[in-house]
Amino acid sequence: MSRRRIGFWYRLAAVIAKPPLVILFKRDWRGMEHIPADGGFITAVNHNSYLDPLSYGHFQYNTGRVPRLLAKAGLFKTPFVGMMLRGTGQIPVYRETTNALDAFRAAVDAIERGECVAFYPEGTLTRDPDMWPMAGKTGAARVALMTRAPVIPVAQWGANLAVPPYATEDKFRLFPRKTLQVQAGPPVDLSRFYDREPTPDVLREATEVIMLAVTAQLEEVRGEKAPAEPYDHRKARAQQRRKAEGEGPK
Secondary structure, three states: OOHHHOOHHHHHHHHHHHHHHHHHOEEEEEOHHHOOOOOOEEEEEOOOOOOHHHHHHHHHHHOOOOEEEEEEHHHHHOHHHHHHHHHOOOEEEOOOOOOHHHHHHHHHHHHHOOOEEEEOOOOOOOOOOOOOOEOOOOHHHHHHHHHOOOEEEEEEEOHHHHOOOOOOOOOOOOOOOOEEEEEEOOOOOOHHHOOOOOOHHHHHHHHHHHHHHHHHHHHHHHOOOOOOOOEOHHHHHHHHHHHHHHHOOO
16 A cells, blocks of 8 residues: 555544654654565554554554554544544454454455554553563464465564553653654564464464564664563463462461
């Protein structure tokens, strides 16, 4: 999708969102050359702040290839936000309902139309104590193996310093002025999975490859090494539950 086909609603969203982003934040964008000039593709993006969809969206908009993000269905019920989400063609995700597969089908259709579909494979804001990407869910891998579309890993940092996730106090830390860093990397090589049946094991393995690529980009951005084992929220909760049961009354 070229810039001339971005459309009214996305241009309106840019008119509303870009001025405060430009005024309040500095930008450090890298890797735009890895964003395909044409054809459908997937971006896999880490998620560490409620602000980072705007940070990533600003970066992606300026490449001329606007993204179709998968967003929680509840957001579409909010009057103004829902209108903008629908107008810009974002994809609602209905979790644990009979409509849960609609987002999957919509993502495949969008890619086949030559659009960019953005996935947050973690499924929610990271709960890793040091803000590294968590273990991913398999939706992006499933769509990638079905469409064989390029998967571009994207890492971002800085939005979390301005709007920390899960903060109960001091929710906004705009000053001193933060730098929103976004970096895209080369396509993830998933070719070894293409001729294999998409079993749960294969999808998990492909997801791990995608998340490793996203994490590698974030390591470059942060100049640090990520933990060898990604944080798994389900395992952490299970461990906490076992610990609590073990420490409870006998």
